[in-house]
Amino acid sequence: NAGVTQTPKFQVLKTGQSMTLQCAQDMNHNSMYWYRQDPGMGLRLIYYSASEGTTDKGEVPNGYNVSRLNKREFSLRLESAAPSQTSVYFCASSEAWQGAGTQYFGPGTRLLVL
């Protein structure tokens, strides 16, 4: 039982390049989330998927797109990377949309945009 996995662990991009961050969970959770973590700012929600087939914007969605590929997988795409997107990205999953569902986090992807 791997929990939440993310690939890649680390990536360097040049401004304007695109990339997709992959996330998968094996806990049969309905809800999945993408956050970014920046020093002194905590974690901020980028996009979330309450259930398979649905996605919605979070607090900081500009410059990102997401795809809920199936119940297990939720990817985050940067179409044209900018230095402001240098951050650590975390994927999380939760068993329920409502109720006090615990979110389980992956190990993160460190992204550097030059």
Place this chain on the structure above:
Amino acid sequence: AQSVTQLGSHVSVSEGALVLLRCNYSSSVPPYLFWYVQYPNQGLQLLLKYTSAATLVKGINGFEAEFKKSETSFHLTKPSAHMSDAAEYFCAVSDPMAASKLTFGTGTRLQVTL
């Protein structure tokens, strides 16, 4: 809108001393509250959560937190710090009607010294 404020971005305690990490919340509805811990280069993991049952919540690794509605606080405590407690701690709040969508504080880094 909901928010949390964590007082003190860095807290240093001696091994064996009391740990007190402060969190105050703002919410228009009775919230759910969470404490997560992040060890270096890892994802976040849940320490404990308040979901409107008992106001004193016990979590893993000897941590506990008390929900005080009159003070809009949810401070995290541990009677005796251990070196292994050195990490970053995040308080988070959610709306019970959309409970799995978390708003995080900016985090408190706990240093434990000999």
